[in-house]
Amino acid sequence: MGETTSRGRFITLEGGEGAGKSTQARLLADSLRRRGVDTLVTREPGGSPLAEEIRGALLSGAVAPLGPAAEAIMFSAARIDHLERTIRPALAAGQWVISDRFADSTRAYQGVLGALAPAFMRELERVAVGENRPDLTLVLDLPADIGLERARARSSVADRFEAEGQSFHDGLREAFLAIAREEPDRCVVIDADQEEERVAADIWRAVEDRLLDLDEPDMERLP
Ligand code: Z5A
Secondary structure, three states, X not given: OOOOOOOOOEEEEEEOOOOOHHHHHHHHHHHHHHXXXXXXEEEOOOOOHHXXXXXXXXXXXXXXXXXXXXXXXXXXXXXXXXXXXHHHHHHHXXXXXXXXXXXXXXXXXXXXXXXXXXXXXXXXXXXXXXXXXXXXXXXXXXXXXXXXXXXXXXXXXXXXXXXOOHHHHHHHHHHHHHHHHHOOOOEEEEEOOOOHHHHHHHXXXXXXXXXXXXXXXXXXXXX
């Protein structure tokens, strides 16, 4: 009989601009790899060749004139390819996957801020994501002005979404917190208004509590 490979775990990082998602995705992957967990870091929009092409159109603002429903459909189309080409094969091969943004970003940016009908959003997510829901979603939370300041300090050119005003970004923060309240079994809110190392420690604690304890009893715990 052939060897069976257990499915990997799927972790997503969500939150507003400059919350530290990319930084924390890298630090979490380092922590997992140090413990022998084969880990893949990916991102949205993007994460597969076709989805990266769609990313260019979305972040340049080329799709924006078509409205939030068209943007939601485009982000979801990119997600279908990302899941098909990158995420599902990695999980099936036993890798853990960390995605810098996923479907909650569509819910928050296009659904809530774009004022799209909840029934449309639910159906779109069902079609694009299906059974491939994250095992754990880390919502990195911090005041919008601090996140925007961080993002601007890094790059002087604002993309399609960074260019939105303060009330948009305040609404975004609330939208992510509302998702976390609605799905507490999947989501953990992380205080991202702390030094990188402290944020990373909080994230590791959440991963230990939610994922490592379940079926990896021999996995090393942090002191
Ligand atoms: N979008 C959407 O509308 N719908 C969707 O379905 C999806 C996405 C999937 C993607 O852009 C855009 O697409 C995004 C939402 C929309 N909107 N925007 N803009 P992106 O991927 O280019 O940008 P982003 O996702 O917002 O990421 P970001 O701005 O790069 O931020 P981040 O990844 O959260 O943060 P970071 O790169 O790790 O850190 C930002 C800076 O802060 C950097 O200089 C760090 O060194 C610094 N940093 C990080 N952590 C800390 C701490 N703890 N203290 C101080 N400084 C820190």
